[in-house]
Amino acid sequence: MKTTKPTGDVPDVSALTEIPANILLVDDDPSILIAMEALLEGPGRTILTAQTGQDALRWLLRHDCAVIILDVRMPQMDGLELAKLIRQRERLRFTPIIFLSGVDTMDADVVRGLSSGAVDYLVKPVLPDILRHKVDAFVELFQLREWAKQQVERQSEERFRVLVEGIEDYAIVLLDPDGKVATWNRGAERLTGYQGEEILGQPYSCFYPSEDVVSRQPENDLNKAMDVVTGQAARVDIDRQMVKKNGSRFIANAMVTALRDERAALQAYAVVIRDVTERKRAEQATARLAAIVTSSTDAILSKNLDGTITTWNSGAERLFGYRSEEVIGTSVTRLLFPDRAQEETQILDSIRRGERIEQRETVRRHKNGYAIEVSLSVSPIKDASGTILGASSIARDIKDRKRFERALREANKELEAFSYSVSHDLRAPLRSIDGFAKVLVEDFGPSLPSEAQRCLGIIQKSAGRMGELIDDLLEFSRLSRSELERHAVDTERLIREVWFDLRRSDQDRTVELILGNLPKCWADRRLIKQVWVNLLSNALKYSRPRQEPRIEIGWQDDEQQPDDVVYWIRDNGVGFDQQYVGKLFGVFQRLHRADEFEGTGVGLALVDRIVQRHGGRVWAEGRLNEGATFYFTLERVQEHDSTGRHLGLVGRG
């Protein structure tokens, strides 16, 4: 068949004559058959000949004919009878039949012949020109009809092809009966990465992972399509992992249809493939979420906007005591004590406004009537367009936490009572020791032997030291317990304040302070001042042996907590051995003997405690005789730049 497209509705003559046309000649006289065959031959024509009616019918079973020429008089089955049989077949009803009969034929025969379906009637001997013209006319008519039919078919085929090729979201592939790729569309290209020319002729199995090819999965899938009701459009729908050209895998939904001809012979497989990876993932995620909700020990329930419970997990069954079938469809108010009914109205109002309720501590009612302390979080449930449909509610049993909190409050109260008692009772005997030692010195000093005076001196000194320890311990306990009042603290100003206070009582030497431009922090000013007092006095104390004591204060970003700032203070003092760094921040822990450097060992413990209470971290670096650096973090107040500058605040000496 020529593939050139017709330019319009009028068929090209050369194209027409190429359309094959069969002409069936039926006559019991072989010489007539030969003569006619010679007469009617032409390009594109096939002459079929039959000497009996049976032979003629056999031809007609398998071949369409442009025209049938029948001899009326034949032994066994005559032409009229044969014509009747031909007309009974649906496919042959409109095939033109020309009768041939002898001169002796009666007019009655002509009438019978025409009524039995003939379109023309010629009397032998037939004039060859007349027969050929008649046959030519019928052949042309047939060819024209065939041409028209092909046009229609081709157009619909073309439209279908364009449609299929253009589909991008689906791979639509035809496989030949051997399972090799026969057609390829843009969707297939997009989905698998193969171009049409490289994949045509390749087996269907090339889309399967090697392990599935080994287990003959591709063949099995195609056979499944074959198994479904033979002879009809049979389709199987399967989810498979498939492989792209680049080796990556995706989850495919493949619909395979076995296409058959009228005689049920397999012609092709039509395979439509979709990438359902996302959908599968979403399904898995949903399944996982559902599993989490189901297995959660928290009570998770959902309700619509009028407070009707719509879902209820096993955690809710445990916490509230109701089984899901008891509560779904009923009002959530049954979980509230009557005096809290208003609370649910407020919650639903917030939900309608699209607001969430986060960890509200409240009380709910168990099925048995007792109160449950819960922490409640409620969020609106929205549909795709953002309309609020209801709320999901998570209730956590906080009975244990509440108990711990109460225990902690008790413990704190006891601790306070203890400190109070320490501050009053422990001090009284100390005052007596110190006071009466003083009395001894004042009243009898001059008359006492020098050894007695020395001993009295030791007693007084020890009493004084014990007083300091008690003071520091109390201070430590008090600062650890006091409420935090956070404000933006101007660290730089605070440090200068502390510095001048400290230097006032230590004016007989020069100490250089290098103070960077420091960011502000969110902190309790009083407590953070204590931190700087302790760190600066430490730096001053331990740099005392240096000829040119130098203290440097700066800051850096906190890599662990972007919202925090790391402050550091470095001195060139005696430092410490890094292996004892763990002892540095313990209460009453000291790395130096009291006769080297004074102190109770509370200062750094206090720094640690205060910074920790602010949510920060403290650490230190040091080397023996090479100074120490202390770092701590606090929440930064976001502003200004990072240029350090030398303030040269030099103490007077």
Added chain:
Amino acid sequence: MIVPEDISVLLVEDNEDDVELTIRVFQQYHLANHIHVVRDGAEALDCLFKKGAYAERNLCAQTRLILLDLKLPKVDGLEVLRRCKSEERTKSIPVVVLTSSREEQDVIESYKLGVNSYIVKPVDFHQFVEAVRQLNLYWLVLNQGPA
């Protein structure tokens, strides 16, 4: 040295040693004769309100200053303070609280009840002078400097 007869300090203190040491300080400045010592809160109240053993005495009228320890047997210092400040007759008497430490809660609580000043024990004379100066009772001390 001239000491007005009606000047009197009421020391409310249960610790013998503290009493002795405090009196010693006053002695050094020749003020010991004007101190009356009571050993618990109940006795302090009796003294101020002429009750019990003090029914026949009129010490209250002579009391110009109360030195009050907070931790006392029977009735504690804060209760004494509260009663003292709620009675018309006694509320104008300045009260100086004696504390063992600077534990805030004591101080804040006592200021709430109208305490006038406080001294951290052991009482030393300079502290005492300072407290008294704040109370505009400067003359009480200044006029009686050490001989």
